[in-house]
Amino acid sequence: MSAEGAAAPSPKESADAAALAAAALERGRLLFSGACDFFYAAQRLDQLPPVGLPEIAVAGRSNVGKSSLLNALTGRRALARVSVTPGRTRQLNFFDLGGRLGLVDMPGYGYAKAGKEIQRDWQGMMFAYLRGRPSLRRVLLLLDARVEVKDSDRQVMDLLDRAAVTFQIVLTKTDAVKPTALAAKQAAVVALARAHPAAHPDVLATSSETGAGIPELRAVLAEAIAG
Numbered sequence: 001m002s003a004e005g006a007a008a009p010s011p012k013e014s015a016d017a018a019a020l021a022a023a024a025l026e027r028g029r030l031l032f033s034g035a036c037d038f039f040y041a042a043q044r045l046d047q048l049p050p051v052g053l054p055e056i057a058v059a060g061r062s063n064v065g066k067s068s069l070l071n072a073l074t075g076r077r078a079l080a081r082v083s084v085t086p087g088r089t090r091q092l093n094f095f096d097l098g099g100r101l102g103l104v105d106m107p108g109y110g111y112a113k114a115g116k117e118i119q120r121d122w123q124g125m126m127f128a129y130l131r132g133r134p135s136l137r138r139v140l141l142l143l144d145a146r147v148e149v150k151d152s153d154r155q156v157m158d159l160l161d162r163a164a165v166t167f168q169i170v171l172t173k174t175d176a177v178k179p180t181a182l183a184a185k186q187a188a189v190v191a192l193a194r195a196h197p198a199a200h201p202d203v204l205a206t207s208s209e210t211g212a213g214i215p216e217l218r219a220v221l222a223e224a225i226a227g
């Protein structure tokens with residue numbers, strides 16, 4: 001039932017909304033239909049490429065599915081290297097999407113076995129990048145739909161709040177959870193986003209395995225670089 005005073009949308013309004021959604025999906029499809037090339041790897045903060053294109057960084061715990069999501073977005077099976085073992089991505093990998101957008105595949109955080117020294121090195125660099133990159137337009141913060149939110153996730157969200165870097169939560173591996181559990185998870189994560197000033201209110205549910213939510217995420221990214 002609709003809220004008191006809020007009229008149901010007329011057929012014309014519904015049709016307009018559908019046309020808008022279709023246009024946004026088409027912009028997303030076009031953005032990701034061209035070339036996407038790996039162009040830079042940074043292992044240290046003083047090795048970052050010069051600030052140029054607007055950048056979208058993909059961040060999240062080790063093994064959450066960051067590299068897989070980039071492959072799904074760009075429609076390439078092996079653009080970014082997918083892990084057999086956690087902790088695979090150990091540098092910031094920069095990809096150029098049609099000269100319009102920089103996509104950044106980040107090392108995962110929260111990987112206990114990585115060892116203190118490694119954690120200091122690449123995890124430190126990752127946090128410094130997130131905090132201080134002027135061209136960073138948005139961070140996609142990936143959360144595994146099957147796993148509860150961890151302290152390390154909360155710490156990264158707090159860091160992004162403090163740095164005033166907009167982040168958007170993206171649930172991954174939704175193919176591996178039942179629809180009812182996914183709906184509950186999504187509601188909980190939307191509430192979490194509301195508690196963070198830098199968080200975008202919309203949470204996207206994706207699967208790199210089935211492609212669910214991928215066209216919608218492309219549309220969101222097209223909108224993020226247009227605005």
Ligand SMILES: Nc1nc2c(ncn2[C@@H]2O[C@H](COP(=O)(O)OP(=O)(O)OP(=O)(O)O)[C@@H](O)[C@H]2O)c(=O)[nH]1
Pocket residue numbers: 060061062063064065066067068069081082083084085086087088089090106107108109172173174175176206207208209210
């Ligand atoms: N079922 C399922 N498995 C997935 C999905 N996406 C990724 N995986 C699996 O999760 C594992 C980790 O994927 P990656 O994409 O390498 O994860 P990552 O976040 O880049 O990992 P690091 O670089 O080590 O931090 C791999 O075994 C993937 O096959 C998905 O949508 N569904």
Ligand SMILES: [Mg+2]
Pocket residue numbers: 066067068081082083088089105106108
């Ligand atoms: Mg990776």
